[in-house]
Amino acid sequence: MSTPPTRIVLLVATRKGAWLFHGDAQRQHWQVEGPHFLGHTLSHLQLDPRDGRTLLAAARTGHLGPTIFRSQDMGRTWTEASKPPAFAQPTPNTPGQNLPARSVDHTFWLTPGHASQPGRWYAGTSPQGLFRSDDGGDTWVPLPAINDDPRFREWMGTVQDGTPDGPKLHSLIVDPRDPEHLLFGMSGGGVHESKDGGQTWHTLIDGMEVVEGVDPTDVSAHDPHCIRQCPSQPDRLYQQNHCGIYRLDRPKTRWQRIGRAMPPEVGDIGFPMVVHPYDADMAWVFPMDGTDVWPRTAPAGRPAAYVTHDAGASWQRQDQGLPTEQAWWTIKRQAMTIDPLLPAPALYVGTTSGELWIGRDGGQQWENIARHLPEIYAVEAACLA
Numbered sequence: 001m002s003t004p005p006t007r008i009v010l011l012v013a014t015r016k017g018a019w020l021f022h023g024d025a026q027r028q029h030w031q032v033e034g035p036h037f038l039g040h041t042l043s044h045l046q047l048d049p050r051d052g053r054t055l056l057a058a059a060r061t062g063h064l065g066p067t068i069f070r071s072q073d074m075g076r077t078w079t080e081a082s083k084p085p086a087f088a089q090p091t092p093n094t095p096g097q098n099l100p101a102r103s104v105d106h107t108f109w110l111t112p113g114h115a116s117q118p119g120r121w122y123a124g125t126s127p128q129g130l131f132r133s134d135d136g137g138d139t140w141v142p143l144p145a146i147n148d149d150p151r152f153r154e155w156m157g158t159v160q161d162g163t164p165d166g167p168k169l170h171s172l173i174v175d176p177r178d179p180e181h182l183l184f185g186m187s188g189g190g191v192h193e194s195k196d197g198g199q200t201w202h203t204l205i206d207g208m209e210v211v212e213g214v215d216p217t218d219v220s221a222h223d224p225h226c227i228r229q230c231p232s233q234p235d236r237l238y239q240q241n242h243c244g245i246y247r248l249d250r251p252k253t254r255w256q257r258i259g260r261a262m263p264p265e266v267g268d269i270g271f272p273m274v275v276h277p278y279d280a281d282m283a284w285v286f287p288m289d290g291t292d293v294w295p296r297t298a299p300a301g302r303p304a305a306y307v308t309h310d311a312g313a314s315w316q317r318q319d320q321g322l323p324t325e326q327a328w329w330t331i332k333r334q335a336m337t338i339d340p341l342l343p344a345p346a347l348y349v350g351t352t353s354g355e356l357w358i359g360r361d362g363g364q365q366w367e368n369i370a371r372h373l374p375e376i377y378a379v380e381a382a383c384l385a
Contacts, residue, residue: 008339009074009382011055012350013042016374018057020075027339027346027358030369036075037061044334046110047382048136050118056137058107058123066106068123070137083139085123085131087147099153102127109334111172114179124169128156128186130198143198152201155189155219163187163223170333171227177234185224191239207255209243226273226333233280236311240273240285240333247312258312262287266299266306272336276362277345281311284318284338284347284363288330297328305336305347305363318359321366329353334378341383350376 010021012034019034041060048054057069057078068081087102104125113120123131123140130146133139146152146169156167168187175181180197183204191204203219210221223242230236235250245259245268259268269290276282284307289295298304304319335350347359354373359366 007384011045011380013045013378014374014376018042018045043108044110044378048112056110060106066104085140088142108168109170114174122172126166126168128169157220173229185227188223190219190222191224225271228273228275230275230280231277236280238273238283244268262315271333272331274336274338277340286331301326301328303327318363335376337379337381339381348379350379
């Protein structure tokens with residue numbers, strides 16, 4: 001029988017560094033550790049669940065540029081990757097030799113490999129690129145089936161076509177049942193799936209809507225914001241998209257837009273997506289104002305999470321404890337997460353105004369954990385014995 005967790009750690013990546021918040025199993029007391037890498041832009045901070053002590057940090061620094069930092073002692077000491085993600089330079093003998101050369105602006109997303117593959121990690125970058133490490137994040141190799149494929153390069157568009165903070169490859173998913181089964185999203189460039197460990201890929205865009213007047217068969221027009229696989233039912237995927245909220249139940253290949261059930265005055269536009277660790281019918285989103293010029297703030301300045309208990313057929317607002325007016329922040333795609341603690345998992349969100357919140361009892365009651373941090377880019381929750 002596994003040992004029940006005795007503490008929880010929140011990994012908070014921000015525009016100006018990273019912080020670790022250590023809490024007890026009741027989530028009543030928090031001890032802050034940090035900052036780590038003060039002044040560096042941290043896009044993502046991840047704990048390796050296979051050993052419970054290795055941390056990887058995706059950083060961009062003024063003098064080092066884009067890099068990966070590694071810690072094997074829960075952040076007490078750090079070393080820089082000896083070979084961080086970098087695009088292969090075209091040569092006459094490599095695929096895609098006629099494509100323009102690219103350079104990594106920053107690593108955006110980090111995902112540990114399958115439980116059967118200790119040391120393996122995947123990374124998604126901006127501009128869109130996919131990389132793999134087999135030595136715990138020290139050295140990274142590009143995956144040419146994505147990075148150098150002319151079709152993918154066309155779907156990726158250009159840096160000028162991307163999101164305001166740069167185009168990115170994100171939501172890297174490794175199927176817990178099969179290490180060869182991988183998924184990811186590109187903003188922009190659609191959702192893609194491999195069943196052979198990344199050697200070949202196919203698109204998963206059927207049913208996804210695009211901006212009015214754009215051809216939905218054009219893969220480059222699709223802009224998934226966040227994709228999540230249900231731990232309790234891995235054949236179910238949820239997605240928060242530039243154009244709505246979706247669910248996909250395999251073996252079907254067509255996404256169903258479940259955001260139509262959201263209140264029309266709120267809409268179904270946002271960045272993050274969170275799924276319940278034990279109930280595949282429960283999922284959360286944090287909507288933002290997506291009207292007109294896309295303010296990217298809480299609708300009407302009144303932030304709230306929305307939860308579904310029936311796989312998207314209906315949604316309920318959760319704002320108890322959150323500001324009731326004049327709160328003009330939002331949540332980025334990696335800055336909302338959930339822990340697996342029983343009897344009721346808690347949600348966590350980090351805001352663009354530097355606040356860290358906990359949503360107790362699955363988001364029914366919100367409490368502030370920290371204020372005055374830099375703009376929060378990502379929040380991850382990990383349980384430790």
